[in-house]
Amino acid sequence: GQNIDQPTEMTATEGAIVQINCTYQTSGFNGLFWYQQHAGEAPTFLSYNVLDGLEEKGRFSSFLSRSKGYSYLLLKELQMKDSASYLCAVREAGGFKTIFGAGTRLFVKA
Amino acid sequence: DAGVTQSPTHLIKTRGQQVTLRCSPKSGHDTVSWYQQALGQGPQFIFQYYEEEERQRGNFPDRFSGHQFPNYSSELNVNALLLGDSALYLCASSWDRSSYEQYFGPGTRLTVT
Numbered sequence: 001g002q003n004i005d006q007p008t009e010m011t012a013t014e015g016a017i018v019q020i021n022c023t024y025q026t027s028g029f030n031g032l033f034w035y036q037q038h039a040g041e042a043p044t045f046l047s048y049n050v051l052d053g054l055e056e057k058g059r060f061s062s063f064l065s066r067s068k069g070y071s072y073l074l075l076k077e078l079q080m081k082d083s084a085s086y087l088c089a090v091r092e093a094g095g096f097k098t099i100f101g102a103g104t105r106l107f108v109k110a
Numbered sequence: 111d112a113g114v115t116q117s118p119t120h121l122i123k124t125r126g127q128q129v130t131l132r133c134s135p136k137s138g139h140d141t142v143s144w145y146q147q148a149l150g151q152g153p154q155f156i157f158q159y160y161e162e163e164e165r166q167r168g169n170f171p172d173r174f175s176g177h178q179f180p181n182y183s184s185e186l187n188v189n190a191l192l193l194g195d196s197a198l199y200l201c202a203s204s205w206d207r208s209s210y211e212q213y214f215g216p217g218t219r220l221t222v223t
Contacts, residue, residue, distance in 0.1 A: 004152075031210055042114075042200060042214035043153065050210075087152050091210065096143070096166045098212070100152030 002026045004101035006088050011107045012078055020073045020086050020104045028093025034062050034073045035087040037103065043087055046073070083108045112137060114203050114215035122221045123191050131186040131218045135203030142184040143212065144176060145200040153200055159184050160206055196222045
C-alpha cells in the first residue's frame with residue numbers, strides 16, 4: 001500500500017527550531033520532496049532528497065533515511081511567515097506519480 | 111518570466127454539469143501534472159501529460175479527462191460533477207529532463223452545489 005504519515009499540527013515559537021517528521025510506505029521510491037503551502041496558495045518547492053543524508057538550504061534542512069522510510073524537515077530561526085502547511089511527498093519508482101501526505105500545519109507564535 | 115498560470119480562479123457548478131479547467135506551464139516546461147486538493151488534505155495526483163499524451167494516471171474515474179496542446183498548455187475536464195468533486199485543482203509543470211522540480215500554479219477553486 002501507499003501511505004505517508006506526518007503530524008497534523010505543530011506549534012513553535014519565533015526564533016526557535018522545529019523538526020517536522022514524515023514516514024512513508026510506498027510502491028518503490030524515487031525521491032522525497034518537501035513543499036510549503038500557505039493558506040489559499042499553491043505549494044512551493046522546498047527540498048528534494050533521493051540519497052540518504054542531510055541536505056541544507058539556508059534556514060531549511062531536509063533529512064532522508066531510505067532504509068527506515070523516514071524523513072524530516074528542520075526549520076531554524078523560525079519567523080512568523082513560516083506559519084504554513086508543510087507537505088511531504090514521495091515520487092514512485094519507475095513512474096511519474098507523486099504521492100503527498102496530508103500536510104503538517106505549523107503555527108509560529110511570538 | 112511567467113510562472114504557471116491557471117484559469118479560472120474560482121468556479122461554481124451544479125451537480126451533473128461539466129467543467130473545463132485550463133493551465134499554462136512555466137516557460138521552458140513541457141510536462142503538466144494535475145492534482146486535486148480537498149480542504150485540509152494534500153494534493154492527490156490525477157494524471158500527467160507529456161508530448162500531448164497522458165502518460166500516467168492516478169486513482170480517478172474516467173469522468174476526469176485531460177488534454178495537452180502543442181504549446182504544452184493543458185486542460186482538465188470533469189464530467190457529471192459530484193458534490194465530492196469540490197476542491198482546489200492544481201496544475202504543476204516541469205521539464206521532463208529534470209522532472210523532480212515541479213512548479214505549481216495558483217489553482218482553481220471548484221465548488222459543486
